[in-house]
Amino acid sequence: xxxxxxxxxxxxxxxxxxxxxxxxxxxxxxxxxxxxxxxxxxxxxxxxxxxxxxxxxxxxxxxxxxxxxxxxxxxxxxxxxxxxxxxxxxxxxxxxxxxxxxxxxxxxxxxxxxxxxxxxxxxxxxxxxxxxxxxxxxxxxxxxxxxxxxxxxxxxxxxxxxxxxxxxxxxxxxxxxxxxxxxxxxxxxxxxxxxxxxxxxxxxxxxxxxxxxxxxxxxxxx
Amino acid sequence: xxxxxxxxxxxxxxxxxxxxxxxxxxxxxxxxxxxxxxxxxxxxxxxxxxxxxxxxxxxxxxxxxxxxxxxxxxxxxxxxxxxxxxxxxxxxxxxxxxxxxxxxxxxxxxxxxxxxxxxxxxxxxxxxxxxxxxxxxxxxxxxxxxxxxxxxxxxxxxxxxxxxxxxxxxxxxxxxxxxxxxxxxxxxxxxxxxxxxxxxxxxxxxxxxxxxxxxxxxxxx
Numbered sequence: 324x325x326x327x328x329x330x331x332x333x334x335x336x337x338x339x340x341x342x343x344x345x346x347x348x349x350x351x352x353x354x355x356x357x358x359x360x361x362x363x364x365x366x367x368x369x370x371x372x373x374x375x376x377x378x379x380x381x382x383x384x385x386x387x388x389x390x391x392x393x394x395x396x397x398x399x400x401x402x403x404x405x406x407x408x409x410x411x412x413x414x415x416x417x418x419x420x421x422x423x424x425x426x427x428x429x430x431x432x433x434x435x436x437x438x439x440x441x442x443x444x445x446x447x448x449x450x451x452x453x454x455x456x457x458x459x460x461x462x463x464x465x466x467x468x469x470x471x472x473x474x475x476x477x478x479x480x481x482x483x484x485x486x487x488x489x490x491x492x493x494x495x496x497x498x499x500x501x502x503x504x505x506x507x508x509x510x511x512x513x514x515x516x517x518x519x520x521x522x523x524x525x526x527x528x529x530x531x532x533x534x535x536x537x538x539x540x541x542x543x544x545x
Numbered sequence: 546x547x548x549x550x551x552x553x554x555x556x557x558x559x560x561x562x563x564x565x566x567x568x569x570x571x572x573x574x575x576x577x578x579x580x581x582x583x584x585x586x587x588x589x590x591x592x593x594x595x596x597x598x599x600x601x602x603x604x605x606x607x608x609x610x611x612x613x614x615x616x617x618x619x620x621x622x623x624x625x626x627x628x629x630x631x632x633x634x635x636x637x638x639x640x641x642x643x644x645x646x647x648x649x650x651x652x653x654x655x656x657x658x659x660x661x662x663x664x665x666x667x668x669x670x671x672x673x674x675x676x677x678x679x680x681x682x683x684x685x686x687x688x689x690x691x692x693x694x695x696x697x698x699x700x701x702x703x704x705x706x707x708x709x710x711x712x713x714x715x716x717x718x719x720x721x722x723x724x725x726x727x728x729x730x731x732x733x734x735x736x737x738x739x740x741x742x743x744x745x746x747x748x749x750x751x752x753x754x755x756x757x758x759x760x761x762x763x764x765x766x
Contacts, residue, residue: 330660334646334653341648402642406703409608410661411634417661545611 327412328420335424338397349390350432356382357440368445375444376454376505383433383458384494387465388487390429394421394470395477395540404477408544415533418540422470422533430462446509453508453518457501460521467528467536468493474539497524553669557710557741559586560621560635562607567616569602576602580616582761584711586740589733589753591760593746598764600746601641604715607744608638637662637709639717643700647689651680654688655702662707669706678702679728693720701729712736714745 339346360378364370398404407417437458441451472490476482504517567580576599584590592600605611607618609625609632618625620632645654655671663669675681678698683691691699697720704712712733718726730752733743737756 326664327661330657334649334657337653338646338648397646398644401644401646402640403644403646405610405638405640405642406644406658407661408610409633409636409638411630412661413630 324412324416327410328416331407331417331420332424335421336427339424339428345393346428349386349429350436352389353382353386353433354436354440356385358443361443372445372447372509375441375446376450376502376509378444379437379440379446379454379505380457380461380498380502383462384465384491384498386433387429387462387469387494388490390425391466391469391473391486391490392483394425394473396473399477399543404540405544408540414537414540418470418474418536419529419533422466422536425470426463426466430458430466433462434458446505449511450505450508453514454505456518457504457521460518460525461497461501464497464521464524464528465494467532471532471535471539474536474543476543477540478543497521500524553673554735554739555708556739557708558635559740560710560742561585562711562742562744563619563622564607565617565619567603567606567613567618569599569606569613571599571602577763580761582758584742584744585758586710586742587737587756589737589743589745589757591745591747591757592763593760594763600763601715603761603763604638604640604713604744604746608636608713609633610638635710637704637707637712639700639704639712639714641715641719643696643703645688645691645696645699647687650685650687651675651691651699652684654699655706658703659706662703662709671706674702674705677705677728679725694722694725697721698725701732705732710741712741712743712745714743716746716748718747718749 357378360374361371395404398407408414410417434455437455438451441454446454469490472486475489476486479485500517500520504514504521507514507517562584564580564582568578569576580603582590592603594600602611606613609618609629620628620635625632649657652671652675655675659668659671672681672684675684678701680695680698680702683695688696688699697717701717704714717729721729726749733745734753734756736743
C-alpha cells in the first residue's frame with residue numbers, strides 16, 4: 324500500500340519536473356501580484372506594513388487556486404484517472420499522494436520565497452517567522468480543500484469559474500486566521516491561538532478531504 | 546504464421562462475474578433493459594451492437610466505473626461496490642484511453658503501473674513483457690512518440706502485468722496491425738485456458754469461437 328503511495332507521489336513529482344514551465348506559473352503569479360503593491364501604493368513602510376499580511380495571504384490564495392486546475396485534469400483526459408480508480412489500492416491514499424506531490428511543487432516554493440516578499444512589503448522581522456509558519460500550515464489546507472472542488476469539476480468543460488465559486492468561500496477561515504496571526508505577531512502579541520486553529524484545520528483536512536476527493540472523482544468519472 | 550512469445554502466465558483464481566437485470570438509459574432513451582448474463586471461468590464473452598448502442602457504457606458498468614440506473618454487478622455473488630478492492634484486484638480494464646503519460650518513457654509508464662496493479666512479490670519482468678507485446682527496443686522512448694497501435698500494445702502490457710482474472714477490453718484490436726491482432730487473440734485464448742474471463746467488444750470477427758459464449762446483443766439487434 325505504501326509502495327503504491329510512493330509510486331504515485333514519485334510519478335507526479337517526475338511529471339511536474341518534466342513540465343517545469345507550467346510549474347513556475349503560480350510562483351511567478353504570486354511574486355508579481357505582491358510586487359505590484361509597493362509600486363501602486365508607494366514605498367512608504369507604514370502603509371505597506373499594515374496591509375502586508377493580507378496581501379501575502381490573498382496572493383497565496385489566488386496562486387493556489389490558479390495551480391489547482393492541474394491536479395487531476397491531465398489524468399482525467401488521458402485515462403490515467405480511470406486506471407487509478409480501478410487499481411486495487413485505496414483511492415483515498417492515492418489521491419492524498421497526488422495532492423501532496425502537488426503541494427510540494429506549488430505550495431512549498433511560495434513558502435520559500437515569502438521572506439523576500441515580506442521584506443518588500445516591510446513586514447516586521449518578528450512577524451516573518453509567523454508568516455512562514457502560517458504558510459506552512461495553511462497552504463496544504465488550500466491544496467487539500469481545493470482538490471475537492473477540482474475533483475468535482477474536472478469532468479466539466481468550463482469548470483474554472485465554478486471552481487473559484489466553490490472553493491474560495493472555503494478558504495476564508497484559513498485567510499482570517501493566517502492573516503490575523505501575522506498582524507498580531509507584528510504587534511508583538513501571542514499568536515498561538517491562531518496557529519492552533521490553523522493546525523487543527525490542517526489535521527481535519529488531511530483526514531477528511533481525501534475521502535471527499537475520492538468520492539468526488541468517482542462521481543466525475545460516472 | 547509468426548509465432549508469438551507468450552509471457553509466463555500465472556494461474557488466476559476462478560471467479561464469476563454476473564450482471565443482473567441491468568437497465569441503463571441515456572437522454573431518456575433506454576440503451577438496454579433487463580440485461581442479465583454471467584461470465585464463467587475460461588470463457589470469452591463478446592458484446593455486439595452498432596455504434597452508440599451502449600457497448601462501452603456496458604463495459605464501464607461491469608468495471609464499476611459507471612453506476613447503472615437499475616440492476617447490480619456481482620463478483621462471486623457479492624455486489625462489486627461492497628467488495629471493491631477484492632474485485633479490482635481481479636480486474637484489468639483496457640478502455641479507449643490507456644492512461645499513458647506522454648511525458649514519461651515507456652518503461653517509466655509500465656513501472657508505475659506495475660506498482661499500482663501488483664504487489665511486491667509478484668513483479669513481472671517488464672522487458673520480457675514489452676517483448677511479448679512487440680515493444681522491445683522502445684523501452685526508453687517517450688510515450689508521446691508512440692503510434693496509436695503501439696499505445697494499444699502498451700495498454701495490453703499493462704493488462705498482462707496485473708495477473709487479474711477478469712479482462713475487460715473495449716475494442717482491443719483498434720489500431721492494431723495483423724500481427725497485433727493475432728497476438729491479442731493468442732493472449733486472450735491463453736488467458737482463458739488458465740481459467741480467466743474475457744469480456745470484450747469488437748467490430749472485427751475473431752478466431753475465438755471455441756471459447757466464446759453467445760454474444761450479448763445490444764441496440765435492438
